[in-house]
Amino acid sequence: MATLGQLKRSSIHIQHAVKEVQEKINHRHILTFMLTIGFAIGGIVEQSSSVALLPNNKALVSAEEFAQYVENTSYITRLCNPPENDSNPDVHVVLSIPHIEIPLSLSEETESILREAFMWGCFISPLGASRIAVRVGAEQLFGYAILGVGISAALVPAAWLTSAHVALRIFQGICIGATWPTAHMMAASWIDPKYMGTFVSCYTAVNLGYAIVGYLGTFLVTNFGRDSVCYFICLTVFLWFFFWWRFVEVSLAFKTPNEKVRSAIPWRHFLASPAVWACGLVVLGSQWADATLMLGVLKYLKLVYGFTTSHNDVLSAVPHIGHFFAAITFGVIVDHIRASGIVSTTTARKLLVYIAHFLPAALIFVLGYTGCDPAAPAAMYTAALTLTAATPAGAYASAIDLAPEYAGTTFGLCTTLGAAGLLAANYVVREGLHGSFAGWWRLVFGIASAELFLTACVFLTIGKGCALSWSSHYVPKQLPPEQPRFSIVTVRSSDTVGARTNSLDSDDVLCARRGSHNVNHLQETLDNSKRINI
Template sequence: MEQPDDSRSVDAAPSNESRDDDPLIRDVPVPRRCCSARFNLAFLMFLGISVVYGLRVNLSVAMVAMVNASQPAPGLNGSCPLPAGLGNASQKLEQPDGTPQYPWDAETQGWLLGAFFFGYMCTQIPGGYLSGRYGGSRLLGLGVLVTAALTLLTPPAARRGPRWLFALRALEGLAEGVTIPAMMSMWARWAPPLERSQLISLSGNGANFGAFLAMPLTGFLCQALGWPAVFYLCGVAGCLWAVLWFLLVWDDPRAHRRISKEERDYIVAAVGHQGGGHGWSVPVLSMVTSVPLWAIVVTQMCSNWSFYTQLTSLPTYMSNMLHFDLKANGFLSALPYLAAWLTATLTGFVADRLIERRALSVTAVRKLFTLTGMLFPAVFLLALAYAGCSPALTVAFLTLTSATAGTSGSGVFMNQIDIAPRYAGFLLGITNTFGTVPGVVAPIVTGYFTEDHTMEGWRKVFWVSAGVNLSAAVIYTLFGSGEVQPWALPREDEEAREGRTA
């Protein structure tokens, strides 16, 4: 009879020789999860990722208030008819007297919304390398702290002009770029293989939760206090989180001051030598020629296209085309991220359960959740393209798109730690660098398609996103893998493997 989770043991592999595609499994009791050091780390990391994504997305909603004067008149240029009783469009964006507004056109807005990613893509690989070499806790904390401090400068930068704001947002991206690779490097040391999906999902899903929280909160603050208050409050929140992080977090479970001996022994035994940092040199040539790694790179680029399109441009669509007021715009724009957060968190537990029970291999689990996270959103994006001016259908299809996309969180988005645990942070830096390209390009393309504010232009935006998603599904299904790659094994493991196959 199966024992409860708190007393369950991790069974040893059934054969005398462990397979390369098996997780690292040890015959060690599994300590309780509730209030454990590893799940406390996941929760604190979840809060930090929520903060940085809130800092990233707040401009998307605030932009609607910042450029209110430049919005087209309702009912013109192909937008939806103004709902009865709404009155003049200027009423929906009322702010306190004296709040500045700017006449930025759609192209300028697209560049400003994409500016963050110009900096973000530059520090992914250095951040992944340094966190893998030295540990990720300080790098992650500093990334959040500097991003939050720079966010406080947004209102004065906007007053000086779009070029100043573009430069500031690029600097914020430069600081934040180290955070996600540092997170993955930490989990290479902290996450037992049979808990990887749930721990990484719990922490990484701060991205969806941060977007969900920031959008309605930004809309409320813009109308209650004016859009500058958004950046002041978000910046302060990030600084406070960083203080907690530096006080409570350690890079390695062996150095943690408050972890139980039982939990420390479990993590160290389960992770094994794969949890150690890598040296100064990394097998770059082997990485460049690795087909499974390129499958992750291409799939993340394709998936991020639709994600970043929604993250940066959805509030503008809801406001300019469907004429939601700013409060409703923020709340309804946030619903898809709530759905994605719930789905991704749930599938993290399901994925680990499938691997633990050996119902599917790691490769099969990653492909299953990636496939569902690409195909279903493509279908709903095509439906969204023809939802027209129906607010109910628009919100429903957007929510279904994000909810089903959330399943890929247990697929391709944690695949780096499967194929190369020792280099997980460095690989995530590589894949995130490529994956950030859509963050730069998608808002600009969206601005180009929608410069006339027509529904036909937005239809092209959704068609392109759906097509890119379908491409990702095909590529990852053909070339993805969940096996530890030979070039990622420590030298002694590689020699032992060659001896077994000789």
């Protein structure tokens, strides 16, 4: 009996402990955690075909030809080797050696086709997904998009390197492209504005997925064959979807918006808004730079400086981990700055875009002129990839600031332009390193730097971090005209849960013209406007 009493008391203590943990971990934390894992899965899927092609990675040139290519194109050879039989080792001779073009290997060409197919899928889906999510619910569309990726991954082994494989990669891109605007819709509906930068920064878990598939995927392919990566993705997705359904769909109980909200997006104001296009262009520049860093710079370090850039190499994986944690750090810092009222939200967003664009632009441009020390370009690559992590808390979050009730559509346009940047950068890198103007490293890096610089200038000029005037499109008739409002649409509504409307002071709406926004006042008005508590 004494033992039974001790067990009962222990059970009561455990129940109290679980209750305390549940009180501290609310639905916002669960949503953030599950969303982060979902984006990491997206990164794994994006790079899975490249890792699975490892057994087929056979170069079209011999080791001697490759060594000659490195010798003839390397800055170390041309600028850093002193002339023979010279007593002065500080004098270097620049040799005029003709360029030797290295063709794409069969594995590289296949990888390029599959990667481009995935990018086309990401280009097709975001805008359409943002409108579908309004009808079916953002959380449902996000969950089923990731589930579709897992199911298609299970079909890849049967369709390997056929036209069906390309079709599956396009489908996977469509699914992953749908996750970005739906995540923004959930952010606008369920995340407090004072935590928005941190939440949106979790999207960079895609880069975390790159690192995971680089290490774990290489191990699986090497030891169990290429199909093991596909089955690993399928199993991971099914486990994730179960927990997503259990803790997100069921617990948050999203409701479908009413018919008025579905059809009332102000397309004329939306498409004519300079701030919306500025946000989209800055995402385009960021994606172009990321593609140049991942595809062009790594190959530059391999061919010119002799680095090993396999998928499980430190230089190929570790910087992506740093990118993720740097993004979270930027998000926490900007949320603290906004909450403390040090600067306006618009100023904070522009500062992050400045960090994420101007500094990496300088590093990428200088990278082609670093000369002899191989550590210099490697360090610049790592630093540039880390600094671009400021983009989510800057440009991505701005898409919510502009029109919270249309955050999905705004970010859908941004990610569509971003996918166009990926496709363009993929073409420039391929042609610059293997095609019609092969070997023009500095041209490839210069184009990426110019894209970063120009798109950042556009955002710094006309970008904003506050609600625009047309974002209050649905103003209830009964409200007096001196109380402007904007509506943040919940994803799914029922008879008892409708569109969430938050009253703002007129100064908050006028910040679209002044370029300033008081976050503390915004949070106070949200708390006083019958906001749905999670």
